[in-house]
Amino acid sequence: MEIPPQYNQDIFKYLDDLLEFVSDDYVKSLIETHTNSARLMQRRWDNHEAFSEWMHWAESTNTHTSQWKDEQIRRIAVGDISEEWPISLQRHVTRCNELAAPRAYRNSEKPHTKRINLRHGKVNNLGMTPKKMHECERLSTLIGNDFSHHTHLIDVGSGQGYLSRTLSRQPFDFAVLAVDSDNNNVQRSQITSERRDVGLTTGRLDHVCAFLDRQSLERVNREWKAKGDSRSTLIGLHPCGDLSVEVIEAFIDGIHDYDGLVLVSCCYNKLSPQNFPLSQKTRTQIARLEPGRFVWEYDYFGLAVHTLAHWTMEPEKYWEVARFPMFKLLCRSRLAECLRRIGRPHFSENRLGKLRDRHYKDWWTYRKGAAEKLSLQPEELADDIDDAFWELIDWRMKVFWTAKARCGDMFESLIHLDRFLYVKERTAHEPHTTVQVRPIFDIDTGSARNLALTVDRLDSNQRK
Secondary structure, three states: OOOOHHHOOOHHHHHHHHHHHHHOHHHHHHHHOOOOOHHHHOOOOOOOOOOHHHHHHHHHOOOOOHHHHHHHHHHHHHOOOOOOOOHHHHHHHHHHHHHOOOOOOOOOOOOOOOOOOOOOOOOOOOOOOHHHHHHHHHHHHHHHHHOOOOOEEEEEOOOOOHHHHHHOEOOOOOEEEEEEOOHHHHHHHHHHHHHHOOOOEOOEEEEEEOOOOHHHHHHHHHHOOOOOOOOEEEEEEEEEOHHHHHHHHHHHHOOOOEEEEEEEEEOHHHOOHHHOOOOHHHHHHHHOOOOOOOOOOHHHHHHHOOOOOOOOOOHHHHHHHHHHHHHHHHHHHHHHHHHHHOOOOOHHHOOOOOOOHHHHOOHHHHHHHHHHHOOOOHHHOOOOOOHHHHHHHHHHHHHHHHHHHOHHHHHHHHHHHHHHHHHHHHOOOOOOOEEEEEEOOOHHHOOOOOEEEEEEOOOOOOOO
8 A cells, every 4th residue: 555655665654653653732722613513603623623723813814815715625625735724734644744645647558558438439328427537547547457367357336337347348348247236327337238338348247236235236246147167356446435346345255256355445534433443553553542532423424425535736727626515514514503503503404405506506595595494584584793704714613624524635545545454354365466546536636535446356367
C-alpha cells in the first residue's frame, strides 16, 4: 500500500499515527459537533474546543469580500496553508496533509497495455456519464493488464452492467458474470447487451439476480455455467457499505473458488460497526491506547465519505463542485434551528428526507419545501436571523465544515489500511498472493472514491 513518503514504508508507524489522530480530543470535538448544532448557530462553543479559535477568526474576518472568503475555504479544502489563518487551523491542515494516503493516480502502464476508449469508435456507451466512462476505462485497463492471466470475472453489484460489458469486449475478452440484487438493473443490462452490444461482446457475458452476500456469491460462482472448472476473480466498482466487506470475506474464505480480487469501495457511512476494524494488527494497536481513548462511531464512517480530495486547485472548478453542497448544508442547519425554536429538536420527528435541487434556490424556497414535507406551515419555521447574522453564520459554517471534512481523508485512509492489513494477515500462508492498495481514478473527474484494493493469488507467469 502506498503511504505518505515521510514514513519510508513503515506501515505500522503510519497506522499508529492515524489511530492517534482519530483518537485526539480536538478531532473528537470536531466530529461530535454537527453543523446544525445550536452551539454553532447561536455562538455557544467553548473556548477550550479546537475550533473556537477558528470561529473567532471567522467573526473577525466576516467583513472581507466574498472572493477572499471563497479562496480561504478552497485553500483549507486542498491543503494550501495560509499565514492569515489562526495557528491552530494551520496545524490542523498541516497534519491532515501529512497523514492522508496518497490519492494521485500514477500511470504504471507498460507499452503493451490493453485499454479501451468508451468515448469514440463503435463501442456502445449509452447512458454512461463522463465520470462512469472514466471509471470503466481506468478500472478495465487495470484488470485487463494486471489480471490478464485470469479468465473469469464476477462483477459484484454490477448495476446496469457498464463495467461488465466493457470487460467482455475487445481487447479484454473476459468471461464475465454480472451479479446484482436489483432485478430491474439486471434486466436493463441484459437488454442493452442483447440489443445494442451485438458484435461488441467478444468474450462471454452472463447475468444473474442474487442477494449480495458471501454465501450467495459462493452459490452463483459454483452455478455459473460459463465458468466450467476455472476459478473466478471478484471485482466491484463502488459496492455499497458492508457489501465491500462481504466481498473481501468471500474472497478470503473461497481459496478454492477465487483467484483474484479488485475492489473500489464506497458508502462508508453504511458500514456496520463490526466491520471496522478487521485486522488483528489494528485491534492490537487500539488496545495499546488509553482505555476509552479510541472512539469510532457512525459519524466517523459518515465523514470518511466527505473527503475533499476531488476539490481541485483551480478556483472556478472548485466552486462549481463546492458552492451548491455548502448552501445545502447551511439551509439544513438553519432549518434545525427553526425546529428547535418550535420544540421539535428530535431527529425522529424531523425526517425531512431529500428535497429536489430546485428547492435550494434560496432560503425561502427551501423553507417552503421543507415545511411541506414536515406537514408544517412555512410561517412556523421562523427565526430571528437577519441578513447580517445569516452572512456571519454562512462564513462560520464554511470554515468549520471544511476544516472538519478534511479529517475524512484520514478516516478513509485508516479504513483502507485496516483492510490491507487484514487481507495480508489472512493470506499470509499463500505463497504467491500479492496485495495492493492504489489510486486508479483521477480525482478531479469527481471520482473521489479512487482507492482500489487488489489481490492476486496466481503466479503472474500463468497466462491465458
